[in-house]
Amino acid sequence: xxxxxxxxxxxxxxxxxxxxxxxxxxxxxxxxxxxxxxxxxxxxxxxxxxxxxxxxxxxxxxxxxxxxxxxxxxxxxxxxxxxxxxxxxxxxxxxxxxxxxxxxxxxxxxxxxxxxxxxxxxxxxxxxxxxxxxxxxxxxxxxxxxxxxxxxxxxxxxxxxxxxxxxxxxxxxxxxxxxxxxxxxxxxxxxxxxxxxxxxxxxxxxxxxxxxxxxxxxxxxxxxxxxxxxxxxxxxxxxxxxxxxxxxxxxx
Numbered sequence: 001x002x003x004x005x006x007x008x009x010x011x012x013x014x015x016x017x018x019x020x021x022x023x024x025x026x027x028x029x030x031x032x033x034x035x036x037x038x039x040x041x042x043x044x045x046x047x048x049x050x051x052x053x054x055x056x057x058x059x060x061x062x063x064x065x066x067x068x069x070x071x072x073x074x075x076x077x078x079x080x081x082x083x084x085x086x087x088x089x090x091x092x093x094x095x096x097x098x099x100x101x102x103x104x105x106x107x108x109x110x111x112x113x114x115x116x117x118x119x120x121x122x123x124x125x126x127x128x129x130x131x132x133x134x135x136x137x138x139x140x141x142x143x144x145x146x147x148x149x150x151x152x153x154x155x156x157x158x159x160x161x162x163x164x165x166x167x168x169x170x171x172x173x174x175x176x177x178x179x180x181x182x183x184x185x186x187x188x189x190x191x192x193x194x195x196x197x198x199x200x201x202x203x204x205x206x207x208x209x210x211x212x213x214x215x216x217x218x219x220x221x222x223x224x225x226x227x228x229x230x231x232x233x234x235x236x237x238x239x240x241x242x243x244x245x246x247x248x249x250x251x252x
Contacts, residue, residue, distance in 0.1 A: 030051075
């Protein structure tokens with residue numbers, strides 16, 4: 001059942017905490033973290049919830065601050081606020097070990113959660129995971145005019161083949177504070193990275209770059225030739241389910 005939860009940041013978003021009807025595995029909660037300009041209520045998170053139920057796992061999904069029912073606060077949010085929100089869910093709203101499943105921005109946040117809570121996060125599935133995407137955009141994609149507009153106005157409107165985004169200076173500054181790549185990422189749990197090669201938002205090579213940085217020896221990268229950033233086709237969802245079951249076998 002969906003409820004509203006007010007976080008310590010004083011922002012309120014919708015959340016669903018679903019308890020397994022019968023436990024088939026060791027106590028474990030799947031936490032789904034959605035992407036930028038998305039929400040946790042679509043076909044992909046529904047499929048993840050079904051996978052969790054089929055495998056006797058608790059399941060949690062929630063709206064990131066500034067998304068869904070809280071969309072009016074989007075420009076007030078940033079990586080620091082979102083990371084604190086994810087950690088609050090882990091610390092205060094669930095018990096026991098967790099398996100993070102994060103889409104795009106949610107993949108970045110899932111990796112950050114594993115760095116911050118290594119004793120709780122026992123596995124990660126990144127779906128077009130996008131750590132450091134703000135740094136990549138500023139360094140390799142933004143024009144001089146866009147950079148100037150960001151400095152002067154504090155935000156820009158950015159369009160690519162998949163989505164239209166508003167990016168704020170506040171978000172990009174917090175992205176720098178939460179950067180992960182270019183050094184070893186001290187994550188030792190199993191990680192699966194699923195990436196579409198037709199992704200117009202994230203360079204498909206990013207999944208390989210993440211894998212190279214992870215300390216973990218148990219990392220799987222799946223490059224899906226005909227998939228885009230959404231990773232929402234039947235074939236994509238089947239790969240997500242297979243990754244979930246593969247990590248569960250390692251944890252039991």
